[in-house]
Amino acid sequence: DLVVELKTKKYWGTNFSHFTELLAERESIALSQPTVHRILRGTGIVSPKKKKKIRAHWYRKRKDCPGMMVQLDASPYRWLGGSKLPLHGAIDDASSNILGLHLCKEETLKGYFEVARQMIGGFGIPISTYSDKHTIFFSPKGKLTIEDQLEGRTSANTQFSRAMSELGVSMIPAGSPQAKGRVERLWGTLQDRLIQEFSLNGIKDVESANKFMKKYIKKFNRRFSVVPKGEPAFRKLGKGINLDYILCSKISRKLDGGSAFSYRGKYFQLVSGGKVAATIP
Structure with a gap:
């Protein structure tokens, strides 16, 4: 059977749902998911997708409008099959749209600046960001300079928080990984699917991966985004504003x-x- 042969040879690492989509996209074989599941299970093939036991925890309601809050995070993983590399990302809280992805050799300010650049260029400026308390986002130093005090700041800036302040974006710290549930689930989905996409498309280095992901984001969003309740709250970058002068280090x-x-x-x-x-x- 052709379906079984394709699954065991060409698409062996994909889960059943992803495999069904790839059959239609790359092989012009249009079958329903239940049909594919029945064919594969009938031959003893099991979906490689891991089923994790999830502990019950408080569920935070989605924001109503896209752009009201964007979750930022990075996930260290063997995205290219070798050593672990952190994938920086941003996901919209209301729609679950990926707003930007960027792979680096380590979690860096540059990686988050690139994600912010993709987000602003493709969607706009959000009202707020939601992230962990990494020192890229929030300064561990409580002491303010005289300039900070005169400007009415209550906490010391990092380069990233300074850039967000210039753009008029509020930054909200998350208290736990569970509080960032949507971006955490995003990493699980990408670990399951993106690695297979890299392999199928011959992606083997960071530069090629970053180029590929800019197109892959659109495909992912068509498949996994949800319809938000309200209209987008993203703001466009004002005319005459050079983003390079904001998403940079200022000393x-x-x-x-x-x-x-x-x-x-x-x-x-x-x-x-x-x-x-x-x-x-």
């Missing part, structure tokens, strides 16, 4: 008497018209 330095400052062991001097620039004392 403060003091000028000395010679209109110069040091940064990472190098010395820089402000010059205007071939002369040392005058600065306000």
